[in-house]
Amino acid sequence: MSQLRYEAPGSVDEAVALLASDSDAKVLAGGTDLIVQMRSGLRKLGLVVDVKKIDELMSVSSDGGAWTIGAAVSGAEMNENAALKKDWPGVVEAVDLIGSTQVQGRASAGGNLCNASPAADSVPAMVAAGATAVIAGPNGRREVPVEQVPVSPGKTSLATGEMVVAIKMPAKPARNGEAYLRMIPRTEMDIAIVGAGVSLTLDDGGTCTAAKVALGAVAPTVVIVDDAAKALIGTKVDDAALEKMAAACSAACKPIDDKRGTIEYRTKVAGVMARRAALIALERARSN
């Protein structure tokens, strides 16, 4: 019978040392992916490193408007942080979409990112909002845009011994709004067939000066659609601009046919979700 070792270190350094000691070791945050995978026999592990005893991974702080969210902070905790929610409602709502009330008590944005599912809900929202991941490893710390963490379904760019310590959100730009929407066949407890995160910034005249559009579940990893952003920048985000943006989103999709949706459907609906998310982002930008 296989033996499973469980460790719950109190510091990032100890966690990194443990992770570096075993190439099959895995970080345990909320466990809502990891434990499910272990139970269903998809993963056989020798060492599990629970990071919930490390303060840095479990706390949220803001400094000069910029946010640092511990990688293992639960969705429920993020959702109850009014100031964070006010700054980045799209990201918080995306995290809040994960699972049910029970799952929310555990599931983290860090886990959602590092599980590297193409359908992870918080990822397109974080990408659109310009979030970065702080990574600690045997050679110290580095910070990368979140989109550089997942590299293919189930795989990350993290080297042996590395872990995500925190997600950083920039200081909220003036007149910026962001939003995330997903398409699922049920109303909850489902996996995105398509997800779209949109962030846009307006000038005083209401013209879009910056935008970022990211799609989930339409390719092996999150897709940043530059053409969609370009379609919005310099416009008043009117119907014509939104149509162009939606078309760019559909064009950028490289989805697969699977039990959850067809290529044709995902491609069509990606544009629809992006347009609807852009309208919410626009509303938020106008009131910021």
Place this chain on the structure above:
Amino acid sequence: MAVEADAPRMEFDVVGHRRVRPDGVDKVTGRARFGADISAPGMLTAKILRSPHAHARINSIDTSKAEAMVGVHAVVTSADFPDEHVPRGERDTLVNVMAREKAFYDGHAVAAVAAMDAETAQDALELIVVDYEVLPHVTDVVAAMAPDAPVLHDTLFTRGVDPKPDKPSNVAKRVEMGRGDVEAGFAEADIVIERTFRTEATHQGYIEPHACLANIGADGRGEIWVCTQGHYMIRNTVAALLGIELSKLRVTASEIGGGFGGKTTVFAEPVAAALSRKAGLPVKLVMDRTEVFRATGPTSSTAAWVKIGVKNDGTITAGDIELKYQGGAFRGSPIDFGCMSAFACYDIDNIRMVGWDVVCNRPKQAAYRAPGAPMSTFVVESVVQELAERIGMDPVDMRLKNAARNGSDSAYGPKFGTIGLVETLEAAKAHANYTAPLGANQGRGIACGFWFNFGGETCTSLNVQTDGTVALMVGTPDIGGSRASMCMMAAEELGIEYERVHAIVGDTTSLGYNDTTEGSRVTFSSGMATIKSARAAIEVMRARAAMIWEIPVDAVVWEKGHAKPAGPNAGDFEPMSLADIAAKSGATGGPIAGHAEVNADGAGVSFATHLVDVEVDPETGAVKVLRYTVAQDAGKAIHPGYVVGQFQGGAAQGIGWALNEEYVYDDMGRLQNAGFLDYRVPVASDLPNIDTVIVEVPNTGHPYGVRGVGETSIVPPLAAIANAVSAAAGVRLTDLPMSPPKVLAAIDAQKD
């Protein structure tokens, strides 16, 4: 037993009120024991090895390494299930329980292990070497009927065709029924619509997986504790498959976390029993959810063609339907019920129903609430709705015009007695849902449905205790609150408070044979037996009072829980309560009891009309159910709360079936969505409040007028929702489930 001569009782003290369910406290506190909640000393854990192939010849199975493993006590394969003594009718069950020469579907059991713990059993499974020769497979009902389809059984020759085929095929049988002349009927029609339809297989989706504990001793006597809808069925089948005498096998039904028809057959129980017999120790076998999806349940997937004609005044002149139902790897899809129920709501002169029972490489279908009826009703009620639209007639009025009524000849033969279809249609029309305003992209659907209902063999036993309480034993597992309803009927008949009657489900040695809890039969037939048991006990109590008073028994009547002198001539005695008589029973002849054994007839069919409003998102194809109303005839609602629960539950399962539930196979014939994440039953937020109207047209075949209500409620939803979605989307949807991609594709195709 004949239909009761007396008209059903109409006045009640207990019946018709909502009472606290006796099993409630145990269920909310966790004290209730379900299938997996029991253990025995020395118990082993069993695991089943399942075929990863949809269709494969099993050349050999090498279990030697598994058997040699420390902690493994027994390994079984088909070699441990000899078939010589197994009755012909049970052979398919035997093959389904453990594959023999071939594995017929992804998930088909090929071997099983009993070991000291689950990990050991799991590790042992991985040491079993099966040499498979993978064969071409087929999972689609229409493809399975093609002349060049891979044939599952070389012994299967189509029944019901002339001439008899000389080659085996996947078509188990053809049935045809009907009356009149459909061609002449179509000639009379002003409008005729012809369409084809498809439905996917759906699983019953019970929350509790199959679980049992089997303990077969060296002397051949055994016990099984099991989560099932029918412990007598478990006893009889396990006994037949393993060659055990009925009286040597005692089966106890656990509390049950849902069945919906899916627990009316055996899956794991014979395997656990065979392992226990081989190991000489108790064996517990609990399926996981993946196994439940791959190897148990579901209902048939279907393909259908229909043609219906109507006159401009709304009279349906003819209906012609052809249904193809696949029943998984073995014969026995519910094709007969599909055909018989297709036009059952209507009194049409010319009808023809042709059905095909087809096998393919999927798990053997099991009963699912009103087996076969929802699919054929979907077909007929979709076209009836369309015809009403085409002639510009209100869809309820058109249905009323053609509705089956008291004394109509049913579409499947016998004359209907007193029935309540018209009343359900009128209730739907009168409901606020029928006239609620609809917005953009919203649509309303309506559909009727029918189910036969069943009576069957039933026994109950009722013991009057010396403290004046009553212990009732029934033989039908309680899957919908039936113990409460039984206590209510016993209390009503005895004239005592509901709280003084306590019911249990007896084991197979404690009562005579009982048919399974299926066919919406329990409140009807166990209710009838309970009433008869109570009446028998009353006879005894009257006799005891007569003995005490020293008057003839004819001079004693039973009223409101008391024995009383029949009149002034009988004598002047203080009435004696049930408790008084019970307290003296030791001195007056011993324990007081009543029992009844019946083969209940006169179940009384049940009809329903469902109304539903939906909104379709034209850009994503997503469907939101806005309002839902069920009007159904219950005959007499013994416990209105549970009747409402059955109505709502059928509608909820129908919503899942109509919108998102489906079996998804890859091109290797492997099930892709064997879990609740991707097999999408509705979650609470997917459902609106489901409003209900209990229509009560008493069933003359039951002393209180009861009709079964458990199944009819899943018959109309597929059509009602398809009608609503079609109205909202502006295009007719004919392919279930109406998942967002399919609805969007239909909308887009309409635009082009």
